[in-house]
Amino acid sequence: MTTRDPMQGVCGLDCAACGAYRAWRDDDQALREQTAREWSAQFGTPFAPEDINCSGCRTSGVKGGYTDACPLRGCAIRRGEPTCGDCGDFGDCAARREFEAQSGLDMGALFAPKTRP
Numbered sequence: 484m485t486t487r488d489p490m491q492g493v494c495g496l497d498c499a500a501c502g503a504y505r506a507w508r509d510d511d512q513a514l515r516e517q518t519a520r521e522w523s524a525q526f527g528t529p530f531a532p533e534d535i536n537c538s539g540c541r542t543s544g545v546k547g548g549y550t551d552a553c554p555l556r557g558c559a560i561r562r563g564e565p566t567c568g569d570c571g572d573f574g575d576c577a578a579r580r581e582f583e584a585q586s587g588l589d590m591g592a593l594f595a596p597k598t599r600p
Contacts (some may be wrong), residue, residue: 493556493566494582495593498539504551504568507536507545522549526585554578568594 490498498504502518515532522530533591538544555567558578565572579590
């Protein structure tokens, strides 16, 4: 198992850069409203500003909005893996492919080993 930064999400994203985390951390209502609009459009499901509060999907604390329903997070918890990148089925995962298609992310790149300059 790889040791990962606790602010690296299950999907590989940096939770500290996420609108829901920043809105929660800074108690920023305008950012909650903006993130709710963006996520509603991106994920094709309605998000309300009150859904936009999250302390990070791999940390203890508040979870809301998409984090609670995230199929990748649920899968990682069921499998006992800290992130998708730690899972032995990562390369052949249907949930990963669906998430990548919906989000436009390349999870393989998010979990690729970082090279030093």
